[in-house]
Amino acid sequence: MGRKNKGKNTKSQQSQQNQQSQPAQASSSNVSSGSTPSPPAELPKTVKREEGELVASLLEVCSKPLESGSRELEDYPQIHGLVESIKKIQSALIPPEKNRADSFGPFLQWLNDNGVNTESIEITEFPGVGFGLKALKDLKEGDKLLQIPRKLMLTVDSAKKSALGPLISEDKILQVMPNVTLALHVLNEKCTPNSFWKPYIDSLPNKYSTPLYWGSEELQFLKGSPVQGDAINQYRNIARQYAYFYRLLQKNPAAKDLPVKDNFTFENYRWAVSTVMTRQNQIPARDGSRATLGLIPLWDMCNHTNGIYTSDYNADEDACECFCLQDFYSGQQILIFYGPRSNGEFLVHNGFVYADNEHDRLCLKLGISKGDPLFALKSEVLGKLNLAPSRSFYLHRGRFPVDGDLLAFLRVFCMAEDLLKEKFSGDSAPGPEEMEILKDENQYVDPDNEEKVWSFLHTRASLLLKAYPCSIEEDESTVDLPDASDVQKMASQLRIGERRILLNTIDYAGKKKENLKQS
Numbered sequence: 001m002g003r004k005n006k007g008k009n010t011k012s013q014q015s016q017q018n019q020q021s022q023p024a025q026a027s028s029s030n031v032s033s034g035s036t037p038s039p040p041a042e043l044p045k046t047v048k049r050e051e052g053e054l055v056a057s058l059l060e061v062c063s064k065p066l067e068s069g070s071r072e073l074e075d076y077p078q079i080h081g082l083v084e085s086i087k088k089i090q091s092a093l094i095p096p097e098k099n100r101a102d103s104f105g106p107f108l109q110w111l112n113d114n115g116v117n118t119e120s121i122e123i124t125e126f127p128g129v130g131f132g133l134k135a136l137k138d139l140k141e142g143d144k145l146l147q148i149p150r151k152l153m154l155t156v157d158s159a160k161k162s163a164l165g166p167l168i169s170e171d172k173i174l175q176v177m178p179n180v181t182l183a184l185h186v187l188n189e190k191c192t193p194n195s196f197w198k199p200y201i202d203s204l205p206n207k208y209s210t211p212l213y214w215g216s217e218e219l220q221f222l223k224g225s226p227v228q229g230d231a232i233n234q235y236r237n238i239a240r241q242y243a244y245f246y247r248l249l250q251k252n253p254a255a256k257d258l259p260v261k262d263n264f265t266f267e268n269y270r271w272a273v274s275t276v277m278t279r280q281n282q283i284p285a286r287d288g289s290r291a292t293l294g295l296i297p298l299w300d301m302c303n304h305t306n307g308i309y310t311s312d313y314n315a316d317e318d319a320c321e322c323f324c325l326q327d328f329y330s331g332q333q334i335l336i337f338y339g340p341r342s343n344g345e346f347l348v349h350n351g352f353v354y355a356d357n358e359h360d361r362l363c364l365k366l367g368i369s370k371g372d373p374l375f376a377l378k379s380e381v382l383g384k385l386n387l388a389p390s391r392s393f394y395l396h397r398g399r400f401p402v403d404g405d406l407l408a409f410l411r412v413f414c415m416a417e418d419l420l421k422e423k424f425s426g427d428s429a430p431g432p433e434e435m436e437i438l439k440d441e442n443q444y445v446d447p448d449n450e451e452k453v454w455s456f457l458h459t460r461a462s463l464l465l466k467a468y469p470c471s472i473e474e475d476e477s478t479v480d481l482p483d484a485s486d487v488q489k490m491a492s493q494l495r496i497g498e499r500r501i502l503l504n505t506i507d508y509a510g511k512k513k514e515n516l517k518q519s
Protein backbone atom coordinates (compact mmCIF):
# COMPACT_ATOMS: atom_id res chain seq x y z
CA MET A 1 0.00 0.00 0.00
CA GLY A 2 1.44 3.39 -0.87
CA ARG A 3 0.22 6.64 -2.31
CA LYS A 4 1.94 8.30 -5.24
CA ASN A 5 1.53 11.62 -7.03
CA LYS A 6 -1.79 12.04 -8.62
CA GLY A 7 -2.10 11.98 -12.41
CA LYS A 8 -4.90 12.57 -14.86
CA ASN A 9 -6.49 9.63 -16.60
CA THR A 10 -6.45 9.44 -20.37
CA LYS A 11 -9.58 9.79 -22.47
CA SER A 12 -9.68 6.09 -23.30
CA GLN A 13 -9.62 5.18 -19.60
CA GLN A 14 -12.43 7.59 -18.93
CA SER A 15 -14.54 6.20 -21.73
CA GLN A 16 -13.91 2.70 -20.41
CA GLN A 17 -15.00 3.78 -16.96
CA ASN A 18 -18.11 5.32 -18.46
CA GLN A 19 -18.89 2.01 -20.12
CA GLN A 20 -18.32 0.17 -16.86
CA SER A 21 -20.48 2.54 -14.93
CA GLN A 22 -23.79 1.11 -16.05
CA PRO A 23 -25.03 -0.73 -12.99
CA ALA A 24 -26.60 -4.16 -13.45
CA GLN A 25 -29.09 -5.91 -11.26
CA ALA A 26 -27.47 -8.20 -8.72
CA SER A 27 -27.87 -11.65 -10.23
CA SER A 28 -29.59 -14.32 -8.20
CA SER A 29 -29.23 -17.09 -10.81
CA ASN A 30 -27.48 -20.30 -9.76
CA VAL A 31 -28.38 -19.60 -6.15
CA SER A 32 -29.82 -22.64 -4.43
CA SER A 33 -33.24 -22.32 -2.87
CA GLY A 34 -33.60 -22.30 0.90
CA SER A 35 -35.18 -25.75 0.77
CA THR A 36 -31.92 -27.47 -0.30
CA PRO A 37 -31.03 -29.99 2.41
CA SER A 38 -27.89 -29.21 4.42
CA PRO A 39 -24.88 -31.36 3.42
CA PRO A 40 -23.75 -34.02 5.87
CA ALA A 41 -21.18 -32.71 8.37
CA GLU A 42 -18.90 -35.72 7.93
CA LEU A 43 -18.00 -38.36 5.36
CA PRO A 44 -18.57 -42.05 6.21
CA LYS A 45 -15.41 -43.74 7.57
CA THR A 46 -14.66 -45.81 4.42
CA VAL A 47 -15.04 -42.75 2.20
CA LYS A 48 -12.87 -40.76 4.59
CA ARG A 49 -10.16 -43.42 4.26
CA GLU A 50 -10.37 -43.27 0.46
CA GLU A 51 -10.11 -39.47 0.66
CA GLY A 52 -7.00 -39.78 2.84
CA GLU A 53 -5.37 -42.18 0.37
CA LEU A 54 -6.06 -39.91 -2.58
CA VAL A 55 -4.64 -36.92 -0.70
CA ALA A 56 -1.50 -38.93 0.16
CA SER A 57 -1.01 -39.79 -3.55
CA LEU A 58 -1.58 -36.13 -4.44
CA LEU A 59 1.11 -35.03 -2.01
CA GLU A 60 3.54 -37.56 -3.45
CA VAL A 61 2.96 -36.58 -7.09
CA CYS A 62 3.05 -32.83 -6.43
CA SER A 63 6.20 -33.07 -4.32
CA LYS A 64 8.28 -34.76 -7.03
CA PRO A 65 10.61 -32.13 -8.46
CA LEU A 66 9.94 -31.47 -12.14
CA GLU A 67 12.78 -33.00 -14.12
CA SER A 68 14.92 -30.23 -15.50
CA GLY A 69 13.58 -29.13 -18.86
CA SER A 70 10.38 -31.14 -18.45
CA ARG A 71 7.29 -29.11 -19.16
CA GLU A 72 4.79 -28.35 -16.40
CA LEU A 73 2.09 -29.98 -18.53
CA GLU A 74 3.57 -33.47 -18.14
CA ASP A 75 2.30 -34.39 -14.68
CA TYR A 76 -0.68 -32.03 -14.82
CA PRO A 77 -3.17 -34.72 -16.03
CA GLN A 78 -2.27 -36.98 -13.08
CA ILE A 79 -2.54 -34.12 -10.54
CA HIS A 80 -5.78 -32.89 -12.08
CA GLY A 81 -7.20 -36.45 -12.05
CA LEU A 82 -6.43 -36.90 -8.35
CA VAL A 83 -7.89 -33.49 -7.48
CA GLU A 84 -11.07 -34.29 -9.42
CA SER A 85 -11.44 -37.62 -7.57
CA ILE A 86 -10.98 -35.83 -4.22
CA LYS A 87 -13.52 -33.17 -5.24
CA LYS A 88 -16.02 -35.86 -6.23
CA ILE A 89 -15.81 -37.51 -2.81
CA GLN A 90 -16.05 -34.14 -1.07
CA SER A 91 -18.98 -32.90 -3.15
CA ALA A 92 -21.27 -34.25 -0.41
CA LEU A 93 -19.76 -31.67 1.96
CA ILE A 94 -20.24 -28.60 -0.25
CA PRO A 95 -22.98 -26.29 1.07
CA PRO A 96 -25.47 -24.65 -1.33
CA GLU A 97 -24.28 -21.38 -2.89
CA LYS A 98 -25.53 -18.23 -1.22
CA ASN A 99 -26.97 -15.23 -3.03
CA ARG A 100 -24.13 -12.81 -2.58
CA ALA A 101 -26.26 -9.70 -3.06
CA ASP A 102 -28.23 -10.62 0.09
CA SER A 103 -25.10 -10.22 2.19
CA PHE A 104 -24.35 -6.59 1.35
CA GLY A 105 -26.97 -5.06 3.70
CA PRO A 106 -25.61 -6.85 6.83
CA PHE A 107 -22.03 -6.17 5.61
CA LEU A 108 -22.61 -2.39 5.33
CA GLN A 109 -24.37 -2.42 8.73
CA TRP A 110 -21.34 -4.19 10.27
CA LEU A 111 -19.05 -1.57 8.71
CA ASN A 112 -21.20 1.30 10.03
CA ASP A 113 -21.41 -0.30 13.50
CA ASN A 114 -17.62 -0.33 13.51
CA GLY A 115 -17.25 3.32 12.55
CA VAL A 116 -16.93 3.17 8.75
CA ASN A 117 -18.71 5.94 6.86
CA THR A 118 -20.30 4.43 3.74
CA GLU A 119 -22.49 7.41 2.77
CA SER A 120 -20.77 8.09 -0.57
CA ILE A 121 -20.89 4.55 -1.96
CA GLU A 122 -23.13 1.64 -2.84
CA ILE A 123 -22.16 -1.94 -3.73
CA THR A 124 -23.47 -2.73 -7.20
CA GLU A 125 -22.78 -5.27 -9.94
CA PHE A 126 -21.02 -3.93 -13.06
CA PRO A 127 -20.73 -5.71 -16.39
CA GLY A 128 -17.56 -7.76 -16.79
CA VAL A 129 -16.00 -6.94 -13.40
CA GLY A 130 -18.32 -8.48 -10.80
CA PHE A 131 -19.47 -6.29 -7.93
CA GLY A 132 -17.87 -2.94 -7.29
CA LEU A 133 -18.42 0.45 -5.67
CA LYS A 134 -20.73 3.05 -7.19
CA ALA A 135 -20.44 6.74 -6.25
CA LEU A 136 -23.64 8.06 -4.66
CA LYS A 137 -22.53 11.67 -5.10
CA ASP A 138 -20.04 13.60 -7.22
CA LEU A 139 -16.52 13.06 -5.88
CA LYS A 140 -13.40 15.06 -6.69
CA GLU A 141 -9.96 13.65 -7.45
CA GLY A 142 -8.08 13.36 -4.13
CA ASP A 143 -11.23 13.30 -1.95
CA LYS A 144 -11.09 10.78 0.88
CA LEU A 145 -13.33 7.89 -0.17
CA LEU A 146 -12.92 5.27 2.55
CA GLN A 147 -11.30 4.87 5.94
CA ILE A 148 -11.15 1.28 7.20
CA PRO A 149 -9.83 0.67 10.73
CA ARG A 150 -7.35 -2.14 11.36
CA LYS A 151 -9.70 -3.96 13.73
CA LEU A 152 -11.90 -4.88 10.72
CA MET A 153 -9.05 -6.35 8.68
CA LEU A 154 -8.09 -10.00 8.51
CA THR A 155 -4.30 -9.98 8.72
CA VAL A 156 -1.42 -12.34 9.41
CA ASP A 157 -1.26 -10.69 12.84
CA SER A 158 -4.95 -11.34 13.55
CA ALA A 159 -4.37 -14.95 12.39
CA LYS A 160 -1.66 -15.36 15.02
CA LYS A 161 -4.01 -14.03 17.71
CA SER A 162 -6.88 -16.28 16.56
CA ALA A 163 -7.58 -19.96 17.32
CA LEU A 164 -5.11 -20.73 14.51
CA GLY A 165 -2.23 -19.18 16.54
CA PRO A 166 -0.88 -22.42 18.11
CA LEU A 167 -0.78 -24.20 14.73
CA ILE A 168 1.04 -21.24 13.12
CA SER A 169 3.67 -21.28 15.86
CA GLU A 170 4.33 -24.98 15.19
CA ASP A 171 4.33 -25.08 11.40
CA LYS A 172 7.34 -23.85 9.43
CA ILE A 173 5.37 -23.33 6.18
CA LEU A 174 2.82 -21.10 7.88
CA GLN A 175 5.63 -19.11 9.44
CA VAL A 176 7.28 -18.32 6.10
CA MET A 177 4.24 -18.07 3.82
CA PRO A 178 2.00 -15.21 4.99
CA ASN A 179 -0.41 -15.65 2.06
CA VAL A 180 -1.05 -19.27 3.06
CA THR A 181 -1.52 -18.25 6.70
CA LEU A 182 -4.03 -15.64 5.62
CA ALA A 183 -5.90 -18.18 3.45
CA LEU A 184 -6.23 -20.61 6.37
CA HIS A 185 -7.27 -17.72 8.63
CA VAL A 186 -10.08 -16.68 6.25
CA LEU A 187 -11.23 -20.28 5.90
CA ASN A 188 -11.15 -20.94 9.62
CA GLU A 189 -13.22 -17.80 10.24
CA LYS A 190 -15.63 -18.83 7.45
CA CYS A 191 -16.15 -22.12 9.30
CA THR A 192 -16.66 -20.34 12.65
CA PRO A 193 -20.40 -19.54 12.95
CA ASN A 194 -19.98 -16.62 15.38
CA SER A 195 -16.85 -15.14 13.78
CA PHE A 196 -16.45 -11.37 14.19
CA TRP A 197 -15.74 -11.22 10.43
CA LYS A 198 -18.85 -13.20 9.39
CA PRO A 199 -20.61 -10.23 7.66
CA TYR A 200 -17.45 -9.57 5.63
CA ILE A 201 -16.80 -13.21 4.75
CA ASP A 202 -20.44 -13.66 3.70
CA SER A 203 -20.01 -10.74 1.28
CA LEU A 204 -17.11 -12.39 -0.59
CA PRO A 205 -17.63 -14.07 -3.98
CA ASN A 206 -18.79 -17.72 -4.01
CA LYS A 207 -16.14 -18.55 -6.59
CA TYR A 208 -13.43 -16.93 -8.65
CA SER A 209 -12.19 -16.69 -12.23
CA THR A 210 -8.55 -17.50 -11.37
CA PRO A 211 -7.04 -20.44 -13.35
CA LEU A 212 -7.45 -22.59 -10.20
CA TYR A 213 -11.09 -22.79 -11.30
CA TRP A 214 -10.34 -23.65 -14.93
CA GLY A 215 -10.70 -27.12 -16.41
CA SER A 216 -7.95 -28.80 -18.47
CA GLU A 217 -9.61 -27.78 -21.76
CA GLU A 218 -9.72 -24.17 -20.61
CA LEU A 219 -5.99 -24.20 -19.85
CA GLN A 220 -5.50 -25.11 -23.53
CA PHE A 221 -6.82 -21.64 -24.43
CA LEU A 222 -3.49 -20.33 -23.08
CA LYS A 223 -1.50 -22.36 -25.61
CA GLY A 224 1.46 -20.41 -26.96
CA SER A 225 1.54 -18.04 -23.98
CA PRO A 226 4.20 -18.34 -21.25
CA VAL A 227 1.30 -17.81 -18.83
CA GLN A 228 0.09 -21.37 -19.50
CA GLY A 229 3.12 -22.72 -17.60
CA ASP A 230 2.54 -20.23 -14.76
CA ALA A 231 -1.11 -21.25 -14.43
CA ILE A 232 -0.26 -24.97 -14.35
CA ASN A 233 2.53 -24.38 -11.85
CA GLN A 234 0.12 -22.48 -9.65
CA TYR A 235 -2.38 -25.36 -9.79
CA ARG A 236 0.40 -27.83 -8.88
CA ASN A 237 1.55 -25.66 -5.95
CA ILE A 238 -1.96 -25.21 -4.57
CA ALA A 239 -2.68 -28.96 -4.93
CA ARG A 240 0.53 -29.70 -3.00
CA GLN A 241 -0.31 -27.16 -0.30
CA TYR A 242 -3.80 -28.60 -0.03
CA ALA A 243 -2.47 -32.13 0.47
CA TYR A 244 0.12 -30.90 3.00
CA PHE A 245 -2.40 -28.95 5.11
CA TYR A 246 -5.00 -31.73 4.89
CA ARG A 247 -2.50 -34.02 6.64
CA LEU A 248 -1.37 -31.33 9.07
CA LEU A 249 -4.95 -30.58 10.14
CA GLN A 250 -5.71 -34.28 10.58
CA LYS A 251 -2.56 -35.06 12.54
CA ASN A 252 -1.41 -32.04 14.52
CA PRO A 253 -2.92 -31.80 18.03
CA ALA A 254 -2.89 -27.99 17.73
CA ALA A 255 -5.55 -28.36 14.98
CA LYS A 256 -7.82 -30.66 17.00
CA ASP A 257 -10.56 -28.15 17.76
CA LEU A 258 -10.20 -25.88 14.73
CA PRO A 259 -13.48 -25.49 12.79
CA VAL A 260 -11.50 -25.65 9.52
CA LYS A 261 -10.32 -29.20 10.29
CA ASP A 262 -13.54 -30.94 9.22
CA ASN A 263 -14.25 -28.47 6.42
CA PHE A 264 -10.91 -28.67 4.67
CA THR A 265 -12.11 -29.60 1.18
CA PHE A 266 -10.15 -28.77 -1.98
CA GLU A 267 -13.07 -26.53 -2.98
CA ASN A 268 -12.78 -24.56 0.26
CA TYR A 269 -8.99 -24.29 0.00
CA ARG A 270 -8.98 -22.97 -3.59
CA TRP A 271 -11.70 -20.51 -2.55
CA ALA A 272 -9.61 -19.27 0.39
CA VAL A 273 -6.41 -19.07 -1.69
CA SER A 274 -8.22 -17.19 -4.46
CA THR A 275 -9.84 -14.84 -1.93
CA VAL A 276 -6.39 -13.91 -0.68
CA MET A 277 -4.75 -13.76 -4.12
CA THR A 278 -7.38 -11.46 -5.59
CA ARG A 279 -7.86 -9.15 -2.59
CA GLN A 280 -4.70 -9.07 -0.41
CA ASN A 281 -2.73 -5.97 0.45
CA GLN A 282 0.44 -5.03 2.34
CA ILE A 283 -0.33 -3.16 5.54
CA PRO A 284 2.23 -1.76 8.00
CA ALA A 285 2.28 -3.70 11.29
CA ARG A 286 0.77 -1.83 14.22
CA ASP A 287 4.20 -0.70 15.45
CA GLY A 288 5.21 0.30 11.89
CA SER A 289 8.33 -1.90 12.05
CA ARG A 290 7.43 -4.22 9.15
CA ALA A 291 4.73 -4.95 6.61
CA THR A 292 2.04 -7.54 7.15
CA LEU A 293 -0.45 -9.02 4.71
CA GLY A 294 -4.16 -8.39 5.08
CA LEU A 295 -7.65 -8.23 3.64
CA ILE A 296 -9.32 -4.82 3.92
CA PRO A 297 -13.13 -5.07 3.92
CA LEU A 298 -14.97 -2.73 1.50
CA TRP A 299 -11.73 -1.28 0.10
CA ASP A 300 -11.39 -4.66 -1.61
CA MET A 301 -14.69 -4.09 -3.44
CA CYS A 302 -12.96 -1.59 -5.75
CA ASN A 303 -12.13 -2.78 -9.26
CA HIS A 304 -8.98 -1.89 -11.19
CA THR A 305 -8.13 0.77 -13.77
CA ASN A 306 -4.89 2.31 -15.07
CA GLY A 307 -3.59 5.08 -12.83
CA ILE A 308 -1.54 5.52 -9.68
CA TYR A 309 -1.76 4.22 -6.10
CA THR A 310 -4.24 6.28 -4.08
CA SER A 311 -4.42 4.26 -0.86
CA ASP A 312 -2.33 4.90 2.20
CA TYR A 313 -2.04 3.91 5.83
CA ASN A 314 -2.87 6.51 8.47
CA ALA A 315 -0.76 5.48 11.45
CA ASP A 316 -2.48 7.97 13.81
CA GLU A 317 -5.91 6.57 13.02
CA ASP A 318 -4.52 3.01 12.57
CA ALA A 319 -6.63 2.78 9.45
CA CYS A 320 -6.34 2.28 5.71
CA GLU A 321 -7.41 5.35 3.73
CA CYS A 322 -8.40 5.40 0.11
CA PHE A 323 -8.57 8.61 -1.95
CA CYS A 324 -10.28 9.19 -5.29
CA LEU A 325 -8.04 8.47 -8.28
CA GLN A 326 -9.99 10.98 -10.38
CA ASP A 327 -13.30 12.84 -10.34
CA PHE A 328 -16.18 10.38 -10.12
CA TYR A 329 -19.69 11.59 -10.88
CA SER A 330 -22.70 10.27 -9.02
CA GLY A 331 -23.65 6.84 -10.43
CA GLN A 332 -20.18 6.12 -11.81
CA GLN A 333 -18.10 3.13 -10.79
CA ILE A 334 -15.25 4.03 -8.41
CA LEU A 335 -12.02 2.40 -9.58
CA ILE A 336 -8.55 2.17 -8.08
CA PHE A 337 -5.13 1.18 -9.43
CA TYR A 338 -3.95 -2.26 -8.26
CA GLY A 339 -0.32 -1.81 -9.30
CA PRO A 340 1.95 -2.06 -12.35
CA ARG A 341 1.21 -5.71 -13.15
CA SER A 342 1.31 -7.47 -16.49
CA ASN A 343 -1.82 -9.05 -17.93
CA GLY A 344 -0.22 -12.45 -17.31
CA GLU A 345 0.10 -11.59 -13.60
CA PHE A 346 -3.44 -10.23 -13.52
CA LEU A 347 -4.75 -13.40 -15.14
CA VAL A 348 -2.94 -15.86 -12.86
CA HIS A 349 -3.36 -13.98 -9.58
CA ASN A 350 -6.50 -11.89 -10.08
CA GLY A 351 -8.49 -13.83 -12.67
CA PHE A 352 -8.87 -10.99 -15.19
CA VAL A 353 -7.06 -9.34 -18.09
CA TYR A 354 -7.11 -5.58 -18.62
CA ALA A 355 -7.22 -4.81 -22.34
CA ASP A 356 -5.75 -1.32 -21.99
CA ASN A 357 -3.04 -2.28 -19.48
CA GLU A 358 -0.30 0.41 -19.61
CA HIS A 359 2.06 -1.90 -17.74
CA ASP A 360 1.66 -4.99 -19.87
CA ARG A 361 4.83 -7.01 -20.45
CA LEU A 362 5.75 -10.46 -21.68
CA CYS A 363 7.94 -12.86 -19.75
CA LEU A 364 10.99 -14.11 -21.66
CA LYS A 365 13.05 -16.92 -20.10
CA LEU A 366 16.71 -16.77 -21.12
CA GLY A 367 19.77 -18.67 -20.04
CA ILE A 368 23.40 -19.29 -20.95
CA SER A 369 23.69 -22.98 -21.82
CA LYS A 370 25.94 -24.95 -19.47
CA GLY A 371 27.33 -26.51 -22.68
CA ASP A 372 28.51 -23.08 -23.90
CA PRO A 373 32.35 -23.11 -23.65
CA LEU A 374 32.09 -19.50 -22.45
CA PHE A 375 29.53 -20.33 -19.70
CA ALA A 376 31.94 -19.57 -16.80
CA LEU A 377 33.22 -16.36 -18.36
CA LYS A 378 29.76 -15.06 -19.25
CA SER A 379 28.42 -16.01 -15.79
CA GLU A 380 31.27 -14.07 -14.17
CA VAL A 381 30.46 -10.94 -16.19
CA LEU A 382 26.72 -11.29 -15.56
CA GLY A 383 27.48 -11.68 -11.84
CA LYS A 384 29.09 -8.22 -11.89
CA LEU A 385 25.78 -6.90 -13.23
CA ASN A 386 23.83 -8.80 -10.55
CA LEU A 387 22.24 -10.95 -13.25
CA ALA A 388 21.92 -14.74 -12.92
CA PRO A 389 23.05 -16.81 -15.96
CA SER A 390 19.50 -18.12 -16.30
CA ARG A 391 16.37 -16.15 -15.43
CA SER A 392 13.19 -14.46 -16.61
CA PHE A 393 13.29 -11.09 -18.35
CA TYR A 394 10.51 -8.94 -19.78
CA LEU A 395 9.56 -7.45 -23.11
CA HIS A 396 7.50 -4.33 -22.46
CA ARG A 397 4.52 -2.76 -24.17
CA GLY A 398 5.18 0.68 -25.69
CA ARG A 399 8.05 2.59 -27.23
CA PHE A 400 10.89 0.85 -25.35
CA PRO A 401 10.31 -2.91 -25.32
CA VAL A 402 13.81 -3.75 -24.02
CA ASP A 403 14.90 -2.70 -20.52
CA GLY A 404 18.47 -2.34 -19.21
CA ASP A 405 18.67 -5.79 -17.59
CA LEU A 406 17.56 -7.62 -20.73
CA LEU A 407 19.89 -5.55 -22.92
CA ALA A 408 22.90 -6.21 -20.66
CA PHE A 409 22.11 -9.92 -20.54
CA LEU A 410 21.82 -10.16 -24.32
CA ARG A 411 25.05 -8.23 -24.86
CA VAL A 412 26.95 -10.66 -22.59
CA PHE A 413 25.06 -13.65 -24.04
CA CYS A 414 26.16 -12.68 -27.57
CA MET A 415 29.67 -11.46 -26.69
CA ALA A 416 32.81 -12.95 -28.25
CA GLU A 417 35.50 -14.45 -25.99
CA ASP A 418 38.19 -11.83 -26.69
CA LEU A 419 35.83 -8.96 -25.89
CA LEU A 420 34.61 -10.63 -22.69
CA LYS A 421 38.21 -11.21 -21.56
CA GLU A 422 39.67 -7.90 -22.67
CA LYS A 423 36.99 -5.58 -21.39
CA PHE A 424 34.82 -7.21 -18.73
CA SER A 425 36.47 -10.04 -16.80
CA GLY A 426 39.33 -10.64 -14.35
CA ASP A 427 41.78 -7.74 -13.88
CA SER A 428 40.45 -5.89 -16.91
CA ALA A 429 36.94 -5.66 -15.46
CA PRO A 430 35.73 -2.06 -15.04
CA GLY A 431 34.09 -0.77 -11.86
CA PRO A 432 30.34 -1.17 -11.29
CA GLU A 433 29.57 2.23 -12.81
CA GLU A 434 31.35 1.47 -16.07
CA MET A 435 29.70 -1.93 -16.22
CA GLU A 436 26.41 0.00 -16.46
CA ILE A 437 27.26 0.86 -20.08
CA LEU A 438 26.05 -2.65 -20.87
CA LYS A 439 22.56 -1.57 -19.74
CA ASP A 440 22.52 1.64 -21.72
CA GLU A 441 20.78 1.49 -25.09
CA ASN A 442 22.31 4.80 -26.17
CA GLN A 443 25.83 3.40 -26.01
CA TYR A 444 27.32 0.13 -27.13
CA VAL A 445 30.57 -1.74 -26.75
CA ASP A 446 31.06 -3.21 -30.17
CA PRO A 447 29.05 -3.01 -33.42
CA ASP A 448 29.32 -6.77 -34.14
CA ASN A 449 28.08 -7.59 -30.67
CA GLU A 450 25.25 -5.10 -31.06
CA GLU A 451 24.21 -6.59 -34.42
CA LYS A 452 24.10 -10.07 -32.83
CA VAL A 453 21.96 -8.81 -29.94
CA TRP A 454 19.24 -7.32 -32.13
CA SER A 455 19.35 -10.25 -34.59
CA PHE A 456 18.95 -12.71 -31.71
CA LEU A 457 16.02 -10.77 -30.29
CA HIS A 458 14.41 -10.45 -33.72
CA THR A 459 14.66 -14.22 -34.27
CA ARG A 460 13.54 -15.16 -30.76
CA ALA A 461 10.47 -12.88 -30.87
CA SER A 462 9.57 -14.22 -34.34
CA LEU A 463 9.80 -17.82 -33.05
CA LEU A 464 7.67 -17.03 -30.00
CA LEU A 465 5.07 -15.50 -32.28
CA LYS A 466 4.87 -18.74 -34.26
CA ALA A 467 4.07 -20.75 -31.09
CA TYR A 468 0.50 -19.35 -30.96
CA PRO A 469 -1.97 -21.78 -32.53
CA CYS A 470 -4.14 -19.11 -34.15
CA SER A 471 -3.75 -15.64 -35.60
CA ILE A 472 -4.13 -12.39 -33.70
CA GLU A 473 -7.21 -11.63 -35.86
CA GLU A 474 -8.86 -14.91 -34.78
CA ASP A 475 -8.27 -14.05 -31.12
CA GLU A 476 -9.63 -10.55 -31.78
CA SER A 477 -12.85 -12.01 -33.11
CA THR A 478 -13.11 -14.47 -30.16
CA VAL A 479 -13.10 -11.50 -27.75
CA ASP A 480 -16.23 -10.19 -29.51
CA LEU A 481 -17.99 -13.54 -29.94
CA PRO A 482 -21.25 -13.53 -27.95
CA ASP A 483 -21.07 -17.29 -27.29
CA ALA A 484 -17.36 -17.46 -26.31
CA SER A 485 -16.91 -18.21 -22.58
CA ASP A 486 -15.40 -15.65 -20.20
CA VAL A 487 -12.28 -17.81 -19.90
CA GLN A 488 -11.92 -18.03 -23.69
CA LYS A 489 -12.26 -14.26 -24.01
CA MET A 490 -9.77 -13.66 -21.20
CA ALA A 491 -7.19 -16.01 -22.76
CA SER A 492 -7.68 -14.45 -26.21
CA GLN A 493 -7.28 -10.93 -24.78
CA LEU A 494 -4.07 -12.01 -23.06
CA ARG A 495 -2.65 -13.54 -26.24
CA ILE A 496 -3.58 -10.45 -28.29
CA GLY A 497 -1.56 -8.25 -25.90
CA GLU A 498 1.37 -10.66 -25.88
CA ARG A 499 1.55 -10.80 -29.67
CA ARG A 500 1.33 -7.01 -29.95
CA ILE A 501 4.37 -6.85 -27.67
CA LEU A 502 6.21 -9.42 -29.81
CA LEU A 503 5.34 -7.64 -33.07
CA ASN A 504 6.50 -4.35 -31.59
CA THR A 505 9.76 -5.99 -30.45
CA ILE A 506 10.38 -7.46 -33.90
CA ASP A 507 9.82 -4.05 -35.47
CA TYR A 508 12.07 -2.37 -32.89
CA ALA A 509 14.90 -4.91 -33.30
CA GLY A 510 14.66 -4.62 -37.11
CA LYS A 511 15.00 -0.83 -36.93
CA LYS A 512 17.98 -1.15 -34.57
CA LYS A 513 19.71 -3.43 -37.05
CA GLU A 514 19.01 -1.00 -39.91
CA ASN A 515 20.40 1.92 -37.91
CA LEU A 516 23.57 -0.04 -37.16
CA LYS A 517 24.10 -0.76 -40.84
CA GLN A 518 23.78 2.93 -41.63
CA SER A 519 26.09 4.15 -38.87
Ligand SMILES: C[S@@+](CC[C@H](N)C(=O)[O-])C[C@H]1O[C@@H](n2cnc3c(N)ncnc32)[C@H](O)[C@@H]1O
Pocket (backbone or CB within 6 Å): 128, 129, 130, 131, 132, 204, 205, 209, 278, 279, 300, 301, 302, 303, 304, 305, 349, 350, 351, 352, 353, 354
Ligand atom coordinates in the same frame (compact mmCIF):
# COMPACT_ATOMS: atom_id res chain seq x y z
C1 LIG B 1 -10.46 -6.81 -5.14
S1 LIG B 1 -11.69 -7.64 -6.03
C2 LIG B 1 -12.76 -6.36 -6.54
C3 LIG B 1 -14.22 -6.68 -6.25
C4 LIG B 1 -14.79 -7.80 -7.06
N1 LIG B 1 -15.22 -7.35 -8.37
C5 LIG B 1 -15.95 -8.48 -6.34
O1 LIG B 1 -16.99 -8.73 -6.96
O2 LIG B 1 -15.78 -8.79 -5.18
C6 LIG B 1 -10.75 -8.04 -7.45
C7 LIG B 1 -11.49 -8.84 -8.50
O3 LIG B 1 -12.41 -8.03 -9.21
C8 LIG B 1 -12.37 -8.32 -10.60
N2 LIG B 1 -11.81 -7.14 -11.31
C9 LIG B 1 -11.23 -6.06 -10.76
N3 LIG B 1 -10.89 -5.16 -11.69
C10 LIG B 1 -11.26 -5.68 -12.87
C11 LIG B 1 -11.15 -5.23 -14.22
N4 LIG B 1 -10.63 -4.05 -14.53
N5 LIG B 1 -11.62 -6.05 -15.19
C12 LIG B 1 -12.18 -7.24 -14.90
N6 LIG B 1 -12.30 -7.73 -13.64
C13 LIG B 1 -11.84 -6.96 -12.63
C14 LIG B 1 -11.47 -9.53 -10.76
O4 LIG B 1 -12.27 -10.67 -10.66
C15 LIG B 1 -10.58 -9.42 -9.54
O5 LIG B 1 -10.05 -10.65 -9.12
